[in-house]
Amino acid sequence: MPKKVDHDQRKQKVAEACWRTIRNEGISGATVRKVSHEAGLSAGAMRHYFNSQEDLLLFSMKLVIDRIEGRFQKLTFSGTPVERSVQLLSQFLPLNKEQRLEMEVWYAFTAGVIHRPVFRSLCDEMDDKLRLACSIVIDRLSGSGLISRAINRRLETERLYALLDGLAVHGLLRPDRLTPETMVSLLRYHIAQLCGSAG
Template identity: 30%
Template structure:
């Protein structure tokens, strides 16, 4: 009987190896040859799953988005609306080994995106997904009567910039996770205020 190959698992193993390369040497350290060396596979086997350097980087960026999405989805959906928003922001912070590695890879993409248009486009996917979610959450808060300072789009941009900056500081060990979470909550409370409808719903 021929041996069954789990192609999804094998591709995941390659992305794991690509993350290691990125964390150690940045995006410049990622090549098919180096990924083959790191994974122990032949270059031909690597190309079967990730045929180009661009495909490797795309897969690495998509994995970052997947990790963040999983963490965001774990936020308590039954929480009060402001707690849920603060929870989504906190879920982006690097708080364990997997999310820390994801943040390191994200930061490598951000640094390279300044001078590389293709990388900027890949990194832009990560930005747009979170931005879209924050706008949706803030719009929903406004719909139930909360006052969102500056509107949902502006507030989402401010909160996203704050969580991005805090992520970097946490990675560098300059800010503790608990302090970063408290800062995010304070920003949510400053930007979103209960309005008349939210504060006095009919019973």
């Protein structure tokens, strides 16, 4: 009997090939021909999964979001409230090979919004998830009495968001300066400062 092909799994493999192509050649270089070559498929086989380059790129964007959400669902939190906050927010940082590739691809898509408005909805979705994670951290720390209830939670959420986004961008651009250990240390330090301690 012919081997049954798992279409969802194959689409994910193609999207991962699209990620690698984007990392090496940028969004404009992620043509169906180049991605099919990277995925080891014929252009005809690619058309079986994606009707156009736009469909391929949008699916590849959504897969980044899905992977991050998947990590959230598998997280087992431990340690102090500060450590649990760091564990949650670290999912948005390029701390290992997998997360680095996701972030490289994500910021390529984010930059692409300027010329490809079709990316806007998914970029906004990711941005909203990042802000929500920051808001959850601030609300939980405040609700636990670890930070003053008098703080401006909206502004602290935006400040934490700006820190996290900046760490991710500069962790990609200057990995020699912002190593994974440094990014986590800066994140931990900021949250500990919110709680009234640098330790």
